[in-house]
Amino acid sequence: MSDRRNLFNRVWDLHTVRTLPSGQSQLFIGWHLIHEVTSPQAFQMLRDRGLKVMFPERTLATVDHIIPTDNQARPFVDGLAEEMMSAIEKNCREFGVQLLDLNDDRQGIVHVVGPEQGLTQPGITLVCGDSHTSTHGAFGNISLGIGTSQVAHVLATQTLALNRPKVRRVCVTGELGPGVFAKDVTLHVIRKLGVQGGVGYAYEYAGPVFDRMTMEERMTVCNMSIEGGARCGYINPDETTVEYLRGRPLSPAGEEFERAAQWWLSLASGPDAEFDDEVTFAGEDIEPTVTWGINPGQSVGVTESLPQLDSCPADERKGIEEALAFMELNAGQPVRGVPIDVAFIGSCTNSRISDLREAAAVARGRKVAPNVRALVVPGSQLVRKQAQAEGLDEIFREAGFDWREAGCSMCLAMNPDRLSGREMCASSSNRNFKGRQGSPTGRTLLMSPAMVAAAAINGHVTDVRDILEPATV
């Protein structure tokens, strides 16, 4: 009998320890990533119960959310950040967990570090106390964001109690036009399926558009799965996956790598694999996409206008009115031309070397508009070094961008990089929630890194296709 299981179900079955009395699966977790924000209470839970970390060699810690990206001298200026930093250092020492701290050049945003080190591989289960853990699914595995109680569960038992989600295949056919990036694909999918469209599902992204993507582009897509309500997202492993992993520090080496690659490729959903649901989009329909509201589903193509209230479903009007009022934008106005105050390139969604190259291609030889504060924050120290080796930092500096140290920065308001007042920010991050970027009344427009660079140059939302030379797109 042929095995018609999709990759998700194969990996789930492989890691199932047993079925719990509640009906949930007890699932073995291959890798546990931790950071300073959601782990201290979990370690305390272990301490309170006299428990140890069961598989300390399967946990890796780094620091990203709270660290300053300019002055990193210890103690940090923010006493609370310093307390959290000290806590993770102490906890990792006490429980025998490896910590990539600021003195380690492998430090960075947890979802950039895992893939970069070759830790993130096909076929594994991976969890982290952070919703954007879905990023790692780009390699063809089960990668889930979890809460702090669950962090304690994984530390103490290397397992979790979980309900198996359904699996939806999200196909994008055809080709993307020039100036359309992975970020636009994921924003388009969320716009069409809604921010809660994925609840109850894991997403398998399939079809020629994803097949052609690099691993970094796939990470951007999987990263935003959670914004569409999905529990996680993944892309089947292929030769692109295998070649990305070859030679990375935590990848298998030599003959073991070849055995691993064979196993990885064998996990992919077959042509007759079964899914609970399937949706298809055409790559040609996807434009550079920009959010205008207060959730990532409230977006339009850059040549479009904001929705008219009378053309919206009745049950969405209240939310749209709330979003327009908060954003101080008008129903029906074109999104192109909306003025910005801040431009942020960074975050676990878009801070990898290819993101910085794409933004630099726009910034090269141009100047950030007067009155726009612009910053570029690499996702890891290694990304930063690579960018500097390529001269990208100089391109950004000359254009008027700040060039920072690695961290989560202005994505989430837990470090000194924040909006102030009513500032409007063109951002390559993942969330445009009210107050997300640090000012309770600050406003966010999500878009690709190249689109952020274009907005920075012109001082307002711009179609990046109008800036890029035809030859370079």
Place this chain on the structure above:
Amino acid sequence: MAEPTDSRVEQVRGTGIPLVLDDIDTDRIIPARFLRCVTFDGLGEHAFEDDRQQDPAHPFNSARYDGAGILLSGRNFGCGSSREHAPQALMRHGVRAVVAESFAEIFFGNCTSLGIAAVCAARDQIEQLAALVEADPTLEITIDLTTSTIQAGDFSCPCTMPESARVALVTGEYDFLAQLLSAEGDIRNTAGSIAYLNQFSGSSN
């Protein structure tokens, strides 16, 4: 931070607080700057802090709803960040149950871990109940997880929750740590059978 494992959650009784909006994210429930902490202490007073600052009429500002234990909301409640600080803040504010049209999944799981009953009900019934609460904030609401019903005065409606969570709450076994730990032998056997944990030497698939 250990939750008692013998506290069965069969019924939740309390007054309500209506906040029937869609897509309320965890950044709104507890803004990120309050996550700069190493314990969950003190989060309760900051629940919905920024929304409250910007909207004097926010229900969490109103003395009418002081002491309310049952939050009424809309679709996709608790979306966004996985921060357990969000249900912790609600719990420490006094919320023992949330009735919504639907929940984001990580938030739902976090609620169950804390013994908070997060139940779904139909939108029109949530709105009907919210109107009753607005008219009379002292109205006592009972969520009965053994019969999956919500009752308040003459009002009554069904509610739903994934069966595994309902059983966990009703039996008081929502602290999964001890349960998971009891299978240490099986855990180690599973680890021994997975290819990538064993130099890809096995043929497991």
